[in-house]
Amino acid sequence: MxxxxxxxxxxxxxxxxxxxxxxxxxxxxxxxxxxxxxxxxxxxxxxxxxxxxxxxxxxxxxxxxxxxxxxxxxxxxxxxxxxxxxxxxxxxxxxxDLESMSQMEWGRRDRADDMVAMVGALLALWW
Structure with a gap:
């Protein structure tokens, strides 16, 4: 191992x-x-x-x-x-092996939209 x-x-x-x-x-x-x-x-x-x-x-x-x-x-x-x-x-x-993003990439408009959608779906599960 x-x-x-x-x-x-x-x-x-x-x-x-x-x-x-x-x-x-x-x-x-x-x-x-x-x-x-x-x-x-x-x-x-x-x-x-x-x-x-x-x-x-x-x-x-x-x-x-x-x-x-x-x-x-x-x-x-x-x-x-x-x-x-x-x-x-x-x-x-x-x-x-999956794609990860740095904090700098999160600031890009196309990435920010994806992140907001994912966080919204995640939070909606427990609300």
Whole structure:
């Protein structure tokens, strides 16, 4: 198994890594790579721990429970586990082969219209 952090991300709450598993006897439908979100090794101040736990737990419930109803293309969830703000894992479909936009591209008129439509459809789902 290869674990690669290049071009993925490191945030305040989670570190995101790309895992390239090696399979034995796989039928070809197994993913070539998986994105894993894991806890960062930073120790939060006490007053931020409940906030970080809630943020992580919300995300861990979204992918397996609500993402199928989402209007936007979101990664498929391969697994999610939560045992507190310092012990969790989220395994997602690797969508790195899809087009992504920088913040500068979002400012273009043709892209802005697409983004407003997608955000509107996403928000309408839960209103």
């Amino acid at each position: 290869d674990v690669n952090t290049d071009g993925i991300g490191f945030g305040y709450i989670s570190e995101t890594v790309r895992i390239v598993p090696t399979y034995e006897g796989a039928d070809g439908s197994a993913p070539a790579s998986i994105v894993a979100k894991l806890p960062v090794s930073v120790d939060f101040p006490e007053y931020l721990k409940p906030w970080s736990a809630q943020a992580v737990e919300t995300e861990l419930h979204f992918y397996p429970e609500a993402s199928g109803d989402c209007a936007a293309r979101v990664p498929r969830c391969y697994g999610a586990a939560f045992e507190g703000w310092r012990s969790y894992a989220l395994l997602l479909e690797d969508l790195s």
